[in-house]
């Protein structure tokens with residue numbers, strides 16, 4: 813179903829996905845989907861396996877390009893060519909299949925990609941301290957020195973959430 817965006821103030825919405833169509837070679841995964849999120853809102857998208865939930869979110873994260881439709885962040889039209897573009901727009905994603913490095917520790921995974929450095933060198937001490945503080949601030953307990961491969965799935969999910977917060981992402985999906 814199409815929506816008329818002329819009647820709403822686009823700037824009031826953190827995220828607007830408008831008339832999103834994603835056609836894979838054999839499957840129409842998203843058929844004119846509209847998804848609007850205001851600042852501070854929490855939404856759940858529910859649907860059976862293969863309904864197209866991950867496909868929709870992957871377009872918001874720049875992993876897929878919509879076949880048609882538009883994405884607006886606080887009223888500004890965005891074209892994401894990759895996750896880097898989405899991250900720069902403040903979007904954080906906790907993937908259904910976690911994207912953590914099994915052989916690294918919790919702290920190392922959280923800072924990976926935005927590591928604290930002293931000079932040119934990775935500052936592990938600072939990383940551990942920052943991650944500990946963040947984990948306490950948000951009540952998301954993690955063992956910063958445990959390896960990802962040794963911790964349960966629920967803890968891995970916390971690590972993914974802390975990673976997006978560490979990067980300073982504004983929206984979490």
Ligand SMILES: Nc1ncnc2c1ncn2[C@@H]1O[C@H](COP(=O)(O)OP(=O)(O)OP(=O)(O)O)[C@@H](O)[C@H]1O
Nearest residue numbers: 836837839841859860861862863864865866867868
């Ligand atoms: N890269 C792709 N290439 C082709 N088809 C795809 C691709 N990704 C997803 N699909 C198809 O698109 C449809 C929607 O898949 P999607 O993964 O978005 O569903 P979902 O709602 O996330 O399901 P689940 O609850 O199982 O996670 C499915 O039919 C799936 O097979």
Ligand SMILES: [Mg+2]
Nearest residue numbers: 865866867908
């Ligand atoms: Mg999915």
